[in-house]
Amino acid sequence: MAKSVTVKQPILRLEESRRQYARATRVLVGGVNSPVRSFMSVGGEPLIVERGEGPFIYDADGNEYVDFICGWGALILGHARREVLQAVQATLEKGTILGLTNELEIELAERIIEAFPSIELVRFVNSGTEAAMTAIRLARAYTGRRKILKFEGCYHGHLDYLLTKAGSGLATYSLPASDGVPEEITRDTITVPYNDADAVESVFKQAGPEIACVIVEPIAGNMGVVPPKQGFLEALREITERYGSLLIFDEVITGFRVARGGAQELYGVRPDLTCLGKIIGGGFPIGAVGGRAEIMKLLTPTGRVYQAGTFSGNPISMSAGIATIDLLTPQLYERLEHLSSTLERGVVEAAKNSNANILTNRVGSMFSLFFTDRRRVENYSDVQSSDRARFTQLFWEMVRRGVLLPPSPFETIFVSASHDEAVVKRAVEAFAEAFRVIGEAA
Numbered sequence: 001m002a003k004s005v006t007v008k009q010p011i012l013r014l015e016e017s018r019r020q021y022a023r024a025t026r027v028l029v030g031g032v033n034s035p036v037r038s039f040m041s042v043g044g045e046p047l048i049v050e051r052g053e054g055p056f057i058y059d060a061d062g063n064e065y066v067d068f069i070c071g072w073g074a075l076i077l078g079h080a081r082r083e084v085l086q087a088v089q090a091t092l093e094k095g096t097i098l099g100l101t102n103e104l105e106i107e108l109a110e111r112i113i114e115a116f117p118s119i120e121l122v123r124f125v126n127s128g129t130e131a132a133m134t135a136i137r138l139a140r141a142y143t144g145r146r147k148i149l150k151f152e153g154c155y156h157g158h159l160d161y162l163l164t165k166a167g168s169g170l171a172t173y174s175l176p177a178s179d180g181v182p183e184e185i186t187r188d189t190i191t192v193p194y195n196d197a198d199a200v201e202s203v204f205k206q207a208g209p210e211i212a213c214v215i216v217e218p219i220a221g222n223m224g225v226v227p228p229k230q231g232f233l234e235a236l237r238e239i240t241e242r243y244g245s246l247l248i249f250d251e252v253i254t255g256f257r258v259a260r261g262g263a264q265e266l267y268g269v270r271p272d273l274t275c276l277g278k279i280i281g282g283g284f285p286i287g288a289v290g291g292r293a294e295i296m297k298l299l300t301p302t303g304r305v306y307q308a309g310t311f312s313g314n315p316i317s318m319s320a321g322i323a324t325i326d327l328l329t330p331q332l333y334e335r336l337e338h339l340s341s342t343l344e345r346g347v348v349e350a351a352k353n354s355n356a357n358i359l360t361n362r363v364g365s366m367f368s369l370f371f372t373d374r375r376r377v378e379n380y381s382d383v384q385s386s387d388r389a390r391f392t393q394l395f396w397e398m399v400r401r402g403v404l405l406p407p408s409p410f411e412t413i414f415v416s417a418s419h420d421e422a423v424v425k426r427a428v429e430a431f432a433e434a435f436r437v438i439g440e441a442a
């Protein structure tokens with residue numbers, strides 16, 4: 001049971017953040033444009049940030065933080081990477097939205113197809129939400145079926161029929177579902193525990209011929225990081241094939257993150273459709289859905305599944321995505337692995353030295369820690385049993401020490417290629433002091 005803790009505000013100077021946040025709340029709902037930024041889940045006022053540079057982010061008071069939010073996973077190269085900015089500046093010289101197809105869209109799509117053998121055709125959209133929405137519409141059209149199976153704690157964006165027992169902001173605010181979504185919209189959405197292939201099998205035994213698709217984060221990143229158990233993804237592949245349903249991998253986080261070809265490269269399981277986002281936009285708004293040509297061709301204009309978007313494939317997002325992907329070399333992934341494993345080892349060591357009971361889950365440069373005595377965290381209920389109050393204490397102790405974790409235990413700590421050994425060492429030292437303070441306060 002979470003112990004109630006008084007959240008001591010950081011000792012940093014935060015007056016300007018406070019002033020700007022007060023102003024923001026007068027014109028923006030909750031003072032934010034996405035709920036997880038409100039810091040409500042960690043019981044305090046949010047930072048207002050001014051700029052980012054490499055692994056650092058600076059708030060309105062000029063405080064410097066080592067950033068582990070990294071644009072919620074979009075910034076695998078870190079903030080303001082020179083090559084990305086130069087590519088965008090060169091594109092801007094030719095205008096902004098051009099309104100018709102531009103070569104940059106072809107270039108980025110070719111890179112995605114080269115990295116993802118399961119993808120034969122791509123459609124760019126402007127967010128991960130749109131990618132998931134389009135993928136599900138395609139699955140329903142292709143199979144002629146209505147039902148969708150998703151997993152507790154997975155988040156695929158804020159589309160009506162997937163806002164059931166979702167992760168990210170819904171988990172943060174303990175919302176089993178969202179208001180404003182009529183019951184008949186989610187009636188066809190079946191939700192089972194993550195990593196539970198038996199539950200999937202039994203649902204398919206009952207309703208398999210009605211199920212259009214299974215949508216899954218192949219490595220969950222919206223309940224903290226929860227990797228797939230051995231054989232889980234293979235089971236989803238086998239079951240969906242057996243019943244003629246489609247398998248959708250939501251790789252909005254994992255695409256180009258855990259490997260150039262995402263989780264499907266790492267685990268060797270090929271979905272029918274893939275959702276992408278974040279990294280492929282290089283820090284600009286983006287989403288994409290890709291898959292087998294026979295499915296993708298159902299989209300307008302070649303098919304009857306309507307989908308459209310004013311800014312889809314816009315040159316700015318395309319050029320930032322191309323510049324980013326062209327820097328994702330095998331050496332870069334080796335460096336990310338080295339930095340991330342160093343960080344994880346340091347955090348585990350620091351916690352042990354302060355008798356803080358934590359468990360870490362990590363896949364490549366996606367990392368989470370949970371305050372729990374459990375030996376494994378494999379699904380949403382395991383995550384929910386962790387001590388959120390302790391996480392809140394840790395979060396603010398780290399802010400005090402100039403290290404910015406995602407403001408929720410249901411998010412992922414991301415390491416970027418701009419983080420170096422010195423920055424990781426600084427973060428580990430901050431973790432060690434924070435665990436000590438928390439331990440003393442216990």
Ligand code: KE4
Pocket residue numbers: 034035036037072126127128129130132155156157158168169217221222250251252253277286287411
């Ligand atoms: P967007 O619509 O926010 O671009 O993408 C939705 C989405 C889809 N699929 C996965 C696996 C995702 O993680 C996301 C969005 N991730 C959250 C953070 N966990 C975005 C941050 C936010 O909501 O502000």
